[in-house]
Amino acid sequence: MTAAGRLLAVLDAFAPGRSSLTLSEISRRAGLSLTTAHRLTGELMNWGALERDTDGRYRIGLHLLELAALAPRGLELRELAQPYLEDLFHSTRAHVHLAVRDGSEVVYVETLRARGAVTVLSRLGQRWPLQVAGTGLVLLAYASPEVQESVLHGPLKRYTPKTVTDPNELRRTLADVRHTGIAVAEEQITLEGVAIAAPIRGPGDEVVAALGLVVHIDECEPRALFPVIKATARAISRALGAPSAKGHALSVH
Structure with a gap:
């Protein structure tokens, strides 16, 4: 899997009914090791694609919403x-x-x-x-x-x-x-x-x-x-x- 593919796999772990995930759940759903999942979630948080709750669970970040607003069919x-x-x-x-x-x-x-x-x-x-x-x-x-x-x-x-x-x-x-x-x-x-x-x-x-x-x-x-x-x-x-x-x-x- 390419570097871009791994980042997308992390984002793709989220879905309706799975809007809040632990690092272990992201790792399992994305098919990545915990170490890799931890590194990638950190990169995505810095970019604004993910946010982290006070309880340590991850959610989709607002920057993705900003990009989605540019989609002409959306x-x-x-x-x-x-x-x-x-x-x-x-x-x-x-x-x-x-x-x-x-x-x-x-x-x-x-x-x-x-x-x-x-x-x-x-x-x-x-x-x-x-x-x-x-x-x-x-x-x-x-x-x-x-x-x-x-x-x-x-x-x-x-x-x-x-x-x-x-x-x-x-x-x-x-x-x-x-x-x-x-x-x-x-x-x-x-x-x-x-x-x-x-x-x-x-x-x-x-x-x-x-x-x-x-x-x-x-x-x-x-x-x-x-x-x-x-x-x-x-x-x-x-x-x-x-x-x-x-x-x-x-x-x-």
């Missing part, structure tokens, strides 16, 4: 979309997600969680396989044929008894998403949750992100949310300069 998109996400959140009282694709995974770059709504596992920075999330289905449906075939021929992990793991069924679902411009994922990650998602387009009309809502399966008919999520996704697309979104007004109240 915080810049989030800042532009924020007013529209908040309007959607207040009008629906549902969980709201903004997501982008990273390889065969969907990554949430913003989440607005509704109090008292259905339980969700999503959080800012959370990753899921494309095929199990509503936003992921949108991003997969508009991805290149190579990406689609890679997912369809790869292992399709099951999270609930309702998770779709049949490639043929998934292929039909993706075709339907392209036809309707909406993805609906019922109880794919957690039971009782229904995700509705729509594509967000960039300056070249390419799909650059996905907008999602999650509601309780008995709370409302998913189809009733189609107009509002489509209107919001179109408004964000227009703000990004998507030609196909020009001339459409947004009304979510």
Whole structure:
């Protein structure tokens, strides 16, 4: 492993649910000796990528957040979309997600969680396989044929008894998403949750992100949310300069 690879392995030891680690845990998860892990964590602390608590545990440092703010598919998109996400959140009282694709995974770059709504596992920075999330289905449906075939021929992990793991069924679902411009994922990650998602387009009309809502399966008919999520996704697309979104007004109240 290269020197850069060892540094990245230390950072990669952290993950959702593992935001605070001891030196021994970092050593084990990164596959490094304690001596090497100690030296590298020191270098990363000096640079600001790691911080150390009073109890001796390590956490991700603020300097990484500063760098993440420069990612055009991350915080810049989030800042532009924020007013529209908040309007959607207040009008629906549902969980709201903004997501982008990273390889065969969907990554949430913003989440607005509704109090008292259905339980969700999503959080800012959370990753899921494309095929199990509503936003992921949108991003997969508009991805290149190579990406689609890679997912369809790869292992399709099951999270609930309702998770779709049949490639043929998934292929039909993706075709339907392209036809309707909406993805609906019922109880794919957690039971009782229904995700509705729509594509967000960039300056070249390419799909650059996905907008999602999650509601309780008995709370409302998913189809009733189609107009509002489509209107919001179109408004964000227009703000990004998507030609196909020009001339459409947004009304979510």
